[in-house]
Amino acid sequence: MTPLGAKLREMRAKRGISLKEMAAGLAVSSAYLSALEHGKRGKPTWFLVQRIIAYFNVIWDEAEEIQRLAEMSDPKVTLDTSGLDPRATELTNLLERKIGGLSPESLEHLLHQLRVVAARDKV
Known part of the structure; x- marks a missing residue:
């Protein structure tokens, strides 16, 4: 699971929203949303992150946290250390x-x- 996936699952649970309901509200498939939560898909687009923020109707700190978590949720990172210490x-x-x-x-x-x-x- 990615940091964003864990946050989405937590937010859905607090609000009693199923994965299927959220997927429909975001106009994505439930399979895609599940894969996003479980880290089987790369980080979402900026546009999708904005739709997630609007879907949960969050502002300020929580919206910034969702954006930050999305940036930190790429499950397949490649690091190039050539030229470094x-x-x-x-x-x-x-x-x-x-x-x-x-x-x-x-x-x-x-x-x-x-x-x-x-x-x-x-x-």
Whole structure:
């Protein structure tokens, strides 16, 4: 599941909306919406993200969160570390090999650490 998929599922559950109802409201197939939630489809278009925001009638912070999550929801990322510090290549390869075995707690810890250093380095 992608970050956006988890958010959509949470929002649907809170409002008692089925996947089929939401798909009809967005004018997409329920198969597509399910695949989007489960990370079997790439990140949605900007236009679809705007329709999702309108569908749930959210504004400001929640709309920005949906947009941010959509940007972070590409399940098939390719990283090019050519020309970077060799440690960037090592980190990328280690993460690729180990990510599937990390616990939710370890994933949260790594995300937190990366956010901290990215803010410090202003990346």
